[in-house]
Amino acid sequence: MDADFSVELASDDERLEIPWAAPDGSCRYADLKNHPELIAQIAEAQREPILAEFLKAVNAPGSILQSAKCDAWLSDDISPEQEILGLPVKFGCYVDLCFCDERRFSFSAHELYARRITELLTRAPEIPTSAEFLIRRCHFHEGASERTGFYFTFYLFGFGNDEQSARRQWHIGLQLVENALRQAAR
Numbered sequence: 001m002d003a004d005f006s007v008e009l010a011s012d013d014e015r016l017e018i019p020w021a022a023p024d025g026s027c028r029y030a031d032l033k034n035h036p037e038l039i040a041q042i043a044e045a046q047r048e049p050i051l052a053e054f055l056k057a058v059n060a061p062g063s064i065l066q067s068a069k070c071d072a073w074l075s076d077d078i079s080p081e082q083e084i085l086g087l088p089v090k091f092g093c094y095v096d097l098c099f100c101d102e103r104r105f106s107f108s109a110h111e112l113y114a115r116r117i118t119e120l121l122t123r124a125p126e127i128p129t130s131a132e133f134l135i136r137r138c139h140f141h142e143g144a145s146e147r148t149g150f151y152f153t154f155y156l157f158g159f160g161n162d163e164q165s166a167r168r169q170w171h172i173g174l175q176l177v178e179n180a181l182r183q184a185a186r
Contacts, residue, residue, distance in 0.1 A: 001176060074090075093156055097153075130155075134154075
């Protein structure tokens with residue numbers, strides 16, 4: 001598995017608000033950590049049961065993380081870096097993750113955790129899967145107050161000759177990442 005992390009903290013880089021809501025009101029933040037039953041309202045989780053299982057694990061009571069947003073998709077848009085695999089299809093997802101405690105306000109905690117995760121994932125078997133963790137800025141709204149901290153956008157892609165093989169690699173990769181997230185928390 002190819003795994004890496006990077007930092008995106010420039011003023012024009014993406015950032016996240018928690019809680020958030022789409023401008024048209026079509027979707028919004030669901031606190032799955034404190035209300036796991038809300039997973040039934042996450043369209044992406046209903047469409048992709050494997051993603052739903054990952055979200056349940058990430059938001060489980062013993063986890064140091066919680067999710068904020070996610071999506072999953074199939075694509076034949078292969079980047080030049082991905083062409084080396086020689087596979088025409090990818091199935092991917094992203095999940096925005098943040099720490100559940102004061103570490104959410106510590107850049108060094110994010111960097112250390114991202115290093116641990118990517119080190120663990122680079123030891124995984126060579127499979128046509130790539131994972132990337134981006135450290136970004138997040139605005140946490142708690143009542144009338146706001147604090148600026150950080151979060152991870154985690155991307156995972158599984159590659160294959162067709163949708164079925166790409167999904168299979170994505171599924172294996174998601175299981176490896178779930179395991180790495182748990183191990184890196186120790």
